[in-house]
Amino acid sequence: MDTHPETALVPLAKDELAPDERARVDAHLAGCEACRRALADVRAVLAELAAAPAPPAPHWGRYRAELRARIDARARAPRWWRRPMPIAVSAGLATALLLFMLWPPAPVEQRPVDLAALDETAIGARLDMLEHYDVVERLDLLEELDVIRELDIVPVRDGG
Amino acid sequence: MEPTGGTGLWLATGDSGVGWWTPETVVSHERGEIPDEALCARVAARDEGAFDQLVERYQARAYRLAWSLLRDPEDARDVSQEAFLRVYQSAGRFRGEARFSTWFYRILVNLALDHRRRRRWWERAVAPDRGEDEAALVERQPAPGPDPGERASEGQTMTRLWDAVRGLSPQQRAAVVLSVQEQLSTAEVAAVLEISEPTVRVHLHRAVQVLRKRLKP
Numbered sequence: 001m002d003t004h005p006e007t008a009l010v011p012l013a014k015d016e017l018a019p020d021e022r023a024r025v026d027a028h029l030a031g032c033e034a035c036r037r038a039l040a041d042v043r044a045v046l047a048e049l050a051a052a053p054a055p056p057a058p059h060w061g062r063y064r065a066e067l068r069a070r071i072d073a074r075a076r077a078p079r080w081w082r083r084p085m086p087i088a089v090s091a092g093l094a095t096a097l098l099l100f101m102l103w104p105p106a107p108v109e110q111r112p113v114d115l116a117a118l119d120e121t122a123i124g125a126r127l128d129m130l131e132h133y134d135v136v137e138r139l140d141l142l143e144e145l146d147v148i149r150e151l152d153i154v155p156v157r158d159g160g
Numbered sequence: 161m162e163p164t165g166g167t168g169l170w171l172a173t174g175d176s177g178v179g180w181w182t183p184e185t186v187v188s189h190e191r192g193e194i195p196d197e198a199l200c201a202r203v204a205a206r207d208e209g210a211f212d213q214l215v216e217r218y219q220a221r222a223y224r225l226a227w228s229l230l231r232d233p234e235d236a237r238d239v240s241q242e243a244f245l246r247v248y249q250s251a252g253r254f255r256g257e258a259r260f261s262t263w264f265y266r267i268l269v270n271l272a273l274d275h276r277r278r279r280r281w282w283e284r285a286v287a288p289d290r291g292e293d294e295a296a297l298v299e300r301q302p303a304p305g306p307d308p309g310e311r312a313s314e315g316q317t318m319t320r321l322w323d324a325v326r327g328l329s330p331q332q333r334a335a336v337v338l339s340v341q342e343q344l345s346t347a348e349v350a351a352v353l354e355i356s357e358p359t360v361r362v363h364l365h366r367a368v369q370v371l372r373k374r375l376k377p
Contacts, residue, residue, distance in 0.1 A: 007361040
């Protein structure tokens with residue numbers, strides 16, 4: 001239970017608490033001035049709210065007639081999937097479809113070719129060239145790229 | 161779920177059941193009236209007379225509850241009638257697991273809260289510079305007299321209090337109206353709002369905290 005049983009005060013004021021909880025709350029109230037003041041305020045608020053005047057009543061005969069008319073109208077109304085689509089909605093959809101079909105497609109973005117990446121790919125595909133490492137280590141990779149690409153036909157001389 | 165007493169009448173309409181009608185529900189209607197749950201079963205079978213009886217039984221409560229939540233007679237009439245319409249359309253779905261009044265209040269409160277949300281959205285869209293207080297100005301009573309020492313009249317106190325109720329959150333407001341005005345127990349309020357009893361207690365506690373300040377001079 002709360003240190004102060006704040007949330008039990010409204011049920012207490014309405015006499016809704018179970019006997020055991022009522023006993024615990026009463027025991028707390030006996031020793032807590034703040035909660036006794038809070039309970040008094042709760043009772044005052046509830047009394048004011050309960051004394052609120054009722055709203056002016058409608059003419060019940062007319063009320064029931066309106067209700068009956070509402071029920072009859074709802075029974076006559078077609079289901080939403082059978083309702084004719086409003087002209088404005090139809091026109092809007094048709095326009096949107098037409099624009100979609102006629103709108104020029106966005107140009108495909110031409111990314112600049114990453115030559116370095118291509119080179120790495122080409123080189124990676126030719127890792128077998130490490131068998132001829134003595135040739136490779138003498139090459140400037142960037143300047144002799146053509147040589148690397150054609151490595152399999154470059155004659156290897158013994159001794160360098 | 162069968163009644164614990166072992167005796168009861170299963171109400172059925174077509175292929176769908178409505179629920180158990182036990183002697184307790186008969187006794188609860190002291191003047192020998194047909195229980196609400198039985199009337200609802202007849203409404204599901206398109207008994208127009210049963211529907212009229214239900215409406216007559218609940219029209220005042222429904223209108224008062226809607227008015228307390230919305231504070232507008234036109235909206236109260238509209239929402240309460242819509243709640244009856246929903247009962248008419250979906251009476252066959254009432255399973256009897258709760259009392260009819262709980263089921264009906266749940267429909268009505270949900271409609272009222274939805275209506276209020278839509279209206280607040282519209283007010284903000286139409287007059288976005290106006291706060292909630294200004295938007296509700298037409299419903300307010302005249303302000304107290306200019307003399308700050310003047311004792312507020314009882315009517316002005318009540319107006320201040322109900323203005324404060326309108327400023328509560330939807331759930332707090334519904335809990336207060338159902339608990340205080342409709343005299344529902346915490347358990348019944350919890351069933352209507354489909355929340356736990358401790359949550360109802362918290363809503364009521366917080367609402368009363370706000371309202372207490374309005375009562376103090």
